[in-house]
Amino acid sequence: DGGITQSPKYLFRKEGQNVTLSCEQNLNHDAMYWYRQDPGQGLRLIYYSQIVNDFQKGDIAEGYSVSREKKESFPLTVTSAQKNPTAFYLCASSIGDSSGANVLTFGAGSRLTVL
């Protein structure tokens, strides 16, 4: 089955530590995204990538970093510079063209808790 795999599902981190969240897709999608969701709130865009070796900052990129070395993979690093990292992180992908069929497919999410 095609889809998006995020790991780990749950992650605990001590203050001052960096942590990397994995996101892999086998949908052959060009575009990939990272969103952050806080309780009772909508989705806020952290970073997105339209093509391999290229990515753009979203609305809340500070304290986060990404890479896009392969089409299938878009890992997110939450650095110690992120002041309030406890949240639910969602990875998504889309075809990435202007055909009108550009809808988002989400992974199951990674829940990060800073102790």
Next chain:
Amino acid sequence: GQQVMQIPQYQHVQEGEDFTTYCNSSTTLSNIQWYKQRPGGHPVFLIQLVKSGEVKKQKRLTFQFGEAKKNSSLHITATQTTDVGTYFCAGPRNFNKFYFGSGTKLNVKP
């Protein structure tokens, strides 16, 4: 900048009652999408509306896109406990970026 506002934030209904959530944009949208997130789950795409005044139905769900393409609504007729979750609208900033509304959390009491 462009924003997508969604109301209400919460809605509690008795099973069998109807439910509506509204989405409003400060600018004209090329299209609007709706997603559903079950408790503890991830958002799942429901539908996309593209044309001005468009109405689409999925069983008990009716989606509308306003004539000015600045607002949209999702109406559920005769809610069931399986409808529980948070419903999000999303409008594109460009074809690859989306503004998400804050969501409407629906609770259905049996």
